[in-house]
Amino acid sequence: MRWNEKTRKNELVPYSFEEQHEWLGWQARNRILEFLEETIKDKTLNLKVFAFDLDEPEICKKLLQLAKEKRLLMILDDSKGHKEEKAFETIFETEFLKVSDTDHIKRGHFSSLAHCKIMVQLKKAVPKKVLTGSANFSTNGFYVNSNHVIIFKNSKISQLYSDIFDASFGDENMKKFKVGAFALKDHQILKTTSSPEMTVTVAPHNKVDAERIFDRISTKIERTDTTDILFAVMNDRSAGSILSSLRKQISNENVFSYGITDTIGKNDEDFGIFLYKPNSKRGIRVAARGIENNLPEPFGTVPGIDGYAIHHKFIVVNFKGNDPVVYCGSSNLAFGPEQKNGDNLLEIRDKDIVTAFAIEALRLVDHFHWRNTSLESVGHLWLDNLSGIKKWSESWLTEGNLKCRQRKLYMKK
Incomplete structure (x- = not known):
């Protein structure tokens, strides 16, 4: 049952999963899909992604398209629940490796979890925009949970998150991260027109x-x-x-x-x-x-x-x-x-x-x-x-x- 604008009353009206997902995901879903679509359309853009839960179909499709074009680097959690053969994250990794290289995706979990939900957009290898927040890139994250997403269009913030990604990329980097400069320091960002x-x-x-x-x-x-x-x-x-x-x-x-x-x-x-x-x-x-x-x-x-x-x-x-x-x-x-x-x-x-x-x-x-x-x-x-x-x-x-x-x-x- 949903509200029918034509008759102005609740009626049983057929609707698609896409319509349902668009309504449930609301602003966060729109912003994340726009972020990905912008990256796909501009061939000078690349993406670095931290992902914990990963199973939302549209996001996965767009990430795999970027992977096929060698424009995606990813850190994907492999903690308990995500590393099993039937886990969506493992299935995604399998699909990723069909179209890209092993050095473009790293599975890992720091001491416990790789819990960030971050996308860094780079233009000709220069970080320009970053998306972060509490929302996992998953059906639960979009359609069940209450979550937030923030996008910063600021080169200094984007560079910070890009450097954090590089310092986390691979098992050895994850093991030593807590004693590295990024974890030991508070990163101050001054107010500007873009942040x-x-x-x-x-x-x-x-x-x-x-x-x-x-x-x-x-x-x-x-x-x-x-x-x-x-x-x-x-x-x-x-x-x-x-x-x-x-x-x-x-x-x-x-x-x-x-x-x-x-x-x-x-x-x-x-x-x-x-x-x-x-x-x-x-x-x-x-x-x-x-x-x-x-x-x-x-x-x-x-x-x-x-x-x-x-x-x-x-x-x-x-x-x-x-x-x-x-x-x-x-x-x-x-x-x-x-x-x-x-x-x-x-x-x-x-x-x-x-x-x-x-x-x-x-x-x-x-x-x-x-x-x-x-x-x-x-x-x-x-x-x-x-x-x-x-x-x-x-x-x-x-x-x-x-x-x-x-x-x-x-x-x-």
Whole structure:
């Protein structure tokens, strides 16, 4: 069933997988396919790709076309689950080697995973553009998970990611990466017309550097002038100071917090799921999984698809406060994986980009907060509003109420 624009009602209308994928993949799918198509059409362009999960058909087709033309270098994860004979990544490697050379693709996994999702576009061997983020180049990454993709059209950033690729290309390079210059250093990018001010760190790190980076981010989250925290993270129960600081601020009534995780379970005590409570200033933390999938008409029952709903890894700090920043990328923000996985973590200090991520957090939290609320209580709420027992606007105007704080946050310049 889908909405028919001609009849202006829900009808059973035939549609193709391509139409379904275009709708589900939305902006991220469009940007990635455009990135690849641009590279294919211009014969002076080449591509370097880090891939973890890789099975999205259109992406695979375009990558294999570039491989056939010897315009693709790839690092493809071969950790557990990806190295079996029937794994899509192994099948892709087989197809790749039918049209290109063994020195154009390297399978590997650092200490644990080759977890980056990166494409670097080069024009006549000079890096010009880079695509990165949390989205895997897979059907889950595009059509099941909530993810983000960022494209930088800046030569300095592109050169950095191209050099990181070269320093990772091959087993020996992966083994020694955490003691190399790229993992040991914070890479500062100054604001220009083509890039925001930001810091890039790449993993795996040794323990000392992982602690240094995590402590810096935790300090920012817990600063006394922190006004708001908005987030969408795959798992906020992992060990590490960043996620510990995040959980701490959720219960801090002096900070507006609004976030979502993919944690499974509905027991507040065990899983720390905080839904909105009237007259409370405590923040909201909702879960995207472990909730009932039975929705009212016309939605019906959501299929039990295997895979994360929330695959994002981002935290916004001070969306409306001093020094707004967003932490994002492929890093799961967990201390152990930061010392084992090939990852990148971006600290972006740009109000427009921070705002875009803040809106994404609000969108996801509002949707899944409704999903976490019992349908019976939602029905009663609508009846009460219609009967005039309680005005929907009351909570937004009551001092000390979380919704009132949210309204004021939106109004703040």
